[in-house]
Amino acid sequence: MSQRPYNFSAGPAALPEEVLHQAAAEMLDWHGSGMGVMEMSHRGREFMSIAEAAEADLRELLAVPANFRILFMQGGGLAENAIVPMNLSRGEQADFVITGSWSQKSAKEALRYCDAKVIASNAEGGHLTMPDPAGWALRPGARYVHVCTNETIHGVEFQALPDLKALGSDAALVIDCSSHILSRTIDWSKVGLAFAGAQKNIGPAGVTIVIVREDLLGHALAICPSAFDYKTVADNASMYNTPPTYGIYIAGLVFQWVKRQGGVAEMERRAVEKAELLYGYLDGEGAGCYVNRIDPACRSRMNVPFQLRDESRNEAFLAGAKARGLLQLKGHKSVGGMRASIYNAMPLAGVQALVAYLREFANAPL
Ligand SMILES: *Cc1c(COP(=O)(O)O)cnc(C)c1O
Numbered sequence: 001m002s003q004r005p006y007n008f009s010a011g012p013a014a015l016p017e018e019v020l021h022q023a024a025a026e027m028l029d030w031h032g033s034g035m036g037v038m039e040m041s042h043r044g045r046e047f048m049s050i051a052e053a054a055e056a057d058l059r060e061l062l063a064v065p066a067n068f069r070i071l072f073m074q075g076g077g078l079a080e081n082a083i084v085p086m087n088l089s090r091g092e093q094a095d096f097v098i099t100g101s102w103s104q105k106s107a108k109e110a111l112r113y114c115d116a117k118v119i120a121s122n123a124e125g126g127h128l129t130m131p132d133p134a135g136w137a138l139r140p141g142a143r144y145v146h147v148c149t150n151e152t153i154h155g156v157e158f159q160a161l162p163d164l165k166a167l168g169s170d171a172a173l174v175i176d177c178s179s180h181i182l183s184r185t186i187d188w189s190k191v192g193l194a195f196a197g198a199q200k201n202i203g204p205a206g207v208t209i210v211i212v213r214e215d216l217l218g219h220a221l222a223i224c225p226s227a228f229d230y231k232t233v234a235d236n237a238s239m240y241n242t243p244p245t246y247g248i249y250i251a252g253l254v255f256q257w258v259k260r261q262g263g264v265a266e267m268e269r270r271a272v273e274k275a276e277l278l279y280g281y282l283d284g285e286g287a288g289c290y291v292n293r294i295d296p297a298c299r300s301r302m303n304v305p306f307q308l309r310d311e312s313r314n315e316a317f318l319a320g321a322k323a324r325g326l327l328q329l330k331g332h333k334s335v336g337g338m339r340a341s342i343y344n345a346m347p348l349a350g351v352q353a354l355v356a357y358l359r360e361f362a363n364a365p366l
Contacts, residue, residue, distance in 0.1 A: 005325035006350035010152055010303060010332070010341040011179065012199040017345075019253045037249040042242050050245075051238070054252030061255060061264050062181075064211055065188050071210040071230060072238040072248050077102070077178045077197040079228070080208060081109035084146070084174055084193065086224040088216055089114035093142040095171065099158075100127045100151030101334060102176060107146070113221065119145075127154040130298040133162040144172040144192060150180035150300055152200065153332045155292075155339070157300035161190045172216055180302045181209070183271045183344055185264055192216055198247060201302070201343045203254050207247035258344065267344050274342050274351045275301040281355045282306055289362035307337035314338075317361055324357050 007014040030037050033046050040047045055070050064070060075083065084106075085094055094114050096107035098121035110116035119138060120131035138145065145164060150157040157180060164173050172192025181196040193212040199205035210230065217231040226232050227241045258267060279299060282290050292299070292306045308317055317338070321329050331339040342351055 005327050006346065006353055007327045008340045008342065008346070008350075008354070009328035010200070010339060011197075012205050013201070013341055013343050014345045015203065015250070016254065016257045019250065019257050022253055023250060038246045040245065042239055042245050047245055047249075050249050050252055051243070054248055054255060057252065057255035057259060058209070061258055062186055062211070063188070067214050068188065068211050069214060069217070069230075069234040071212065071233045072243050072251075073208045073210055073228070073233060074206065074241075074244055075228070076199075076205065076208055077176060077195065078105065078109070080176070080195045080197075080210070081106045082113065083224075083228045083230075084144070084195070085110040085113035085116070086228065087220045087230045088144050088172065088174065088193065089116075089221075090143060090219050091115075091221060093117065093139050095119040095136075095139055095142040095145045097121070097131060097136060097145065097147045098123055099130065099148055099156055100154030101332075102151055102153065102178075103146065103148040106148065106176060110146070114143075117142075122156070126293075127151065127156060128293055129295040130156060130158065133167060136162075136167065138164070138167060138169045138171070140169070142169070142171040144174045145169065146174045146176070148176040150177065150302055152179040152300075152303050152341075153305075153335060153339075155294055155300045155303045155305040156298045157302070159298065161187055163190050165190075172213070179341075179343075180300070182258055182264055182267055183302060184268045198251055200341075201345075203251035204247045206244040207251055209251075270348065271301040271342075271344070274346065274348055275299070275304070277348075277351050277355060278304055278340060278342065281358060286358055286362055290358065302343055303339060303341050305331055305335055305337060305339040307331075311337070320361055321354075321357055324353070326354055326357055329354075 027036055091114055094110055094116050096118050098104055098118050107116055107118055120136040122129050122131050174193045177194050178196040179200040182201050195210045198207040212230055220229040232240050282292050290306050329338050331337040
């Protein structure tokens with residue numbers, strides 16, 4: 001059993017311990033090549049095999065159809081906020097659904113490249129509910145509709161993807177799934193493009209995964225840097241510029257780990273189990289001491305923000321958690337309170353340890 005503390009960081013976040021051990025064992029000599037992965041040419045046989053396996057495993061895990069391309073890019077989620085409009089908007093309309101900080105940032109950045117418009121928002125009341133797709137003011141001319149499917153800071157998550165076709169729209173759905181990719185299946189029939197920074201649920205910061213339908217390629221604005229033109233990246237199998245090789249390698253190890261655990265279906269089963277345990281305690285026995293105000297219908301399975309009813313005890317709470325090996329529970333500064341991020345790499349035992357501490361702290365005399 002692990003002696004390491006449980007790390008509830010929102011990102012960069014904990015990785016499966018098995019993966020870290022494997023990476024450590026292969027650090028100086030990958031598979032008898034005499035080289036560490038960081039020291040290999042990205043065009044050499046060894047690294048090409050690592051990248052090809054990572055892509056194939058991700059395609060299998062998420063059941064990505066053949067008419068979608070998988071790209072390994074750099075720049076993170078925030079760069080995608082510019083790269084997506086540069087590639088997909090053609091300088092025309094793009095619609096945004098605001099559900100929290102991340103979608104807000106996306107809409108703001110897109111304004112630099114296209115006619116970006118907020119067509120639905122849950123800002124009123126503080127991002128505690130999900131705007132019902134039936135009420136979205138979709139524009140008929142929009143090239144795409146952007147949603148953040150899991151708001152890492154505000155802790156709201158789409159439990160199903162909106163069906164734009166059924167809503168009468170031909171726009172491509174763009175999903176920022178950075179903080180819950182590989183924790184649930186994706187219905188690709190509803191999606192045009194998905195992107196995810198790796199550092200939440202996949203691997204180290206520095207790799208960004210883009211999964212894009214082929215017919216959306218080839219329409220980049222003239223100002224788009226070549227290295228960020230999806231078609232250029234796709235035509236060069238993500239090797240137009242030097243890709244983040246070590247990050248891709250670790251992502252590949254994580255994909256293999258997810259496969260060994262039973263795939264995305266098993267990750268989802270575990271995510272539900274962990275989330276139910278934690279929310280169940282907060283709403284039930286712990287409700288006198290803690291509060292989570294988010295509508296239960298759209299609570300995130302990955303990021304669980306909560307507050308102490310007596311916020312003067314925040315520092316004591318965090319110090320006690322740290323002393324018990326429960327790390328990085330402090331909430332994002334824009335929301336305050338606490339946040340437990342319980343991504344794929346967080347074992348059930350970690351959430352059980354957290355709940356045991358929540359109970360102990362709630363029952364401790366002041
Ligand atoms: C973390 C995160 C990002 C930002 O990623 P960077 O790598 O910092 O650019 C974008 N979207 C979501 C939903 C995130 O959780």
